Amino acid sequence: MTEERYAVIGQSVLRKGAREKVLGAAVFAADIDLGRPLVLLARRSDHSHALIRQIDVAAALAIDGVKGVFTARDIPGVNLLGIINKDQPLLADDKVRSRADAVALVVAESQAVAEQAAEAISIDYQPLPALFEPLEALAEGAPPIHKKGNLLLTRVVRRGDVDSAFAAAASLIEKEYETGFIEHNYLEPDAGIGHVDADGTLVIYASTQNPHYDHKEVVGLLDLPDEKVRIIQAATGGGFGSKLDLNVQGFIGLALHHLGHLGRPVRYIYSREEAYLATSKRHPFRIRMTTACDRSGRLTAMRVRAVCNTGAYGSYGIAVASRAAVHATGPYAIDNVDVEVQCVYTNATYCGAMRGFGAPQMALAHESQIDLHAEELHIDPLAMRTMNALQVGATSSTGQILTASIGYRQCLEAVAPYYRQACDHWLPAPTLPHRRRGVGLGGMWYGIGNTGVQNPSTARIEMAPDGSVTLFTGCADIGQGSTTVLSQIAAEILGLSPEAIRMVVADTKYTTSAGATSASRQTYISGNAVANATRNLANVLLTEAVNRLRAPKNSLLFSGGEIVVASKPEVRVAMATLARRIHDKGGTLSWQGFFDPETVPLDPQTGEGVPYATYAFACHLAEVEVDTLTGEVHVARVVAAHDVGRAINPASVVGQICGGVAMGVGFALMEEFEQGRTESMKDYHIPTAADMPEVVPIIIEAAEPSGPFGAKGVGEPALIPTAPAIVNAISAALNRRIYALPASLERVLAASIDAGHYRRKER
Amino acid sequence: MQTVHIEFMVNGKEVALDVPAGATALQVIREMLGLKGSKEGCGIGECGACTVVVDGKAVNACLLLAAQLDGCRLLTVEGLADPAGLHPLQEKMIEHHAVQCGFCTPGVLMSSYALFAEKANPKREEIVAAVAGNLCRCTGYQQIITAIEAAVPGENR
Ligand code: FES
Ligand code: FES
16 A cells, blocks of 8 residues: 555644643533523432332422422423433333433522422332343343333344354353443533523533434424524533433423523533433443364354343443444454344443443453463464454454455554563563562454444535635534544645634534444544545635646645645645635535445344444553452553554544553453442542553554545544453463453452462462 | 631632632632632542642642632632743643543643642652542543653753
């Protein structure tokens, strides 16, 4: 592939908006001042599972300062939410399915009054048996949580003949793995504020990952015409998947709908405790995985039976189960595959999207299996991964032929010198007598975009007659830096600096949908939509320049706000001149772009299909030191190699990698959300600066032909290999494997004792 | 509602306020002074998003009673830059890509500012310790620590 030279692609352009953020001037939803707001508060359910017989709001309404109390009956439109399957009422109707369910909404003059009123609502419940374990919920005769029953979906991926391959295996390993609920723990608790503007439009500012979806849901809830609701994304303090579901938006819409005549803004700011209670979690998984390989270590077959707990509602559960099934093989070529993933309703807080959608849970299993085989066959774990790595020309478990941009081997090669160094020098170096060292690897692949469904993005670019450029995108930047990256793509095509591109972002009045900021899809999909729009604009400018410069189109270049003849740079014309001419002739300077990756839906019986147009790859190496007496794990270093196709903004890619590793360290060692017990940040620990290892980020660029300048994505991949690498390192250190996350002090200490290391003197 | 009269310095300016007796410093800073740069991430002293500098020390404004500000010198993120430009910490945070969502950023800046006030030449470990109470879910801290290191006064001048 020829290396093209770019002016702004591949440059670590400084973040748009960073200046406001360091000044404390960035406006998050809780910072927006629209005048004296009314305060919203939901009354949450008192039971995990119960029928609602009656709701009496009279006492609450009688409290001084209460402006309204609303229940399901006050919702004029469709009281059901959900991006994939609609099963979640904004306000509970006939029953509650978890403690997170909102039963009534209070609107009051102050937080204190709202709290008092929420308490004063009297709800008559008829309790039902509550189910927290998927297996209980699937059992014969279990009370149905939803009318359709407790099984939301079974996703199957089948290929080849697993049983024959198992029979011929040199090494056959069957194990069970378990992961728990995880809290996203974005730093900014969910918040929003809204008002009714002069022409009667409900304007809602929210902390969100998908303003256009919010818009659709609020319009549906309130049965309003599209143009009567406007969603504007406020500066958003992280999301990681949780802000893909409606959190405060529907409540604000409902309050405005009924109380807009008061002329007051309404505001809902979740306390951290409410964010913990009421927003989605990562799906816990139980995975039984059996894998086989031949004597040389080549993987021949895999069988998986996995169950994931989606809690009370579907949210992104179907996507999580599907992605888990497709990603079960990891980045390895396995000819015979039989995977079944069930997604099951329970009465836990609902689970939804969280960075990786089931792939991080699956990666724990496939990466552990590789190490188990390697150990049994006395093969080096890195060699085992390299031998089985997907390559161009390989066929995936869904029957997709992988044609380009398969950088897993390159990731393994990049990590190899660090791995050897760690094994040869770091591992045998002396340490304290009760400490044991281990080195572990973790690999992953990750399909960019939604699984086997359409997920288009759009964008619009406009050039004013004076040559100034505005890019309109619905793409929510939640801190990952998409606004900067999209500006770089447009700037590169037009030969401008990214600062010269004015960005209008995530406001449903001015932008068209870019889809969700999820599935690591925005650089690839919205990047392509922006490139499409910008190339259309570039083309009319070139056409005009041909006329003006009397040179063929293919001899022209964009450079520094001008179009120049490549071979004669002194022959040039300013874009502003061209824009004015096009404008005066009545030509169009406003172009809409579109991109939808080419996918083929998965066959429900076999899983056959093309779930994603492209995949990212990564390998992490973890070096850990385990205290055999306390179970404490110190992660000394993580080397993280990522094939991102093309790093449009390398420093931002590094930021994603380092942030992903941190979340991976939390997933591996300390994070678990316990239903009914985890209430505040005192009960849930995420890594601090002091917990973090040195991270060595390595960017691999196996360019994707269909990507914008070759780019794929990195947001979720960054997290996925970390936990398996750490678990493999702990297991190597102790000679005992950990099968359940988190590898907490208790679990590690138990493994240490079991392996006979819990004796201070002997070592 | 019982109120307390307090007088203190905010970012170099004197203010006098009657604050509700039970109000936290964070509530007063955000709601009464309108300085929204200080964030509430937890309200119970666990996340550091509300960190401000009081008499040279970094404190969690969500745990401090507003009444305790009486007679103090309070510095918030809004007071870091001066008319000549950004504080070096702010500049380096931008330059080293240490800002992602930015919700933790004001707290990180204030903790680092207090560290610099106490120590002219802090080492990397001391920087890590100083911001260990400031949770960040986005960056993994590496670019933050590098940015703060780059802003250490000894290195700069
Ligand atoms: S808001 Fe004060 S420490 Fe979290
Ligand atoms: S940048 Fe988002 S929490 Fe630190």
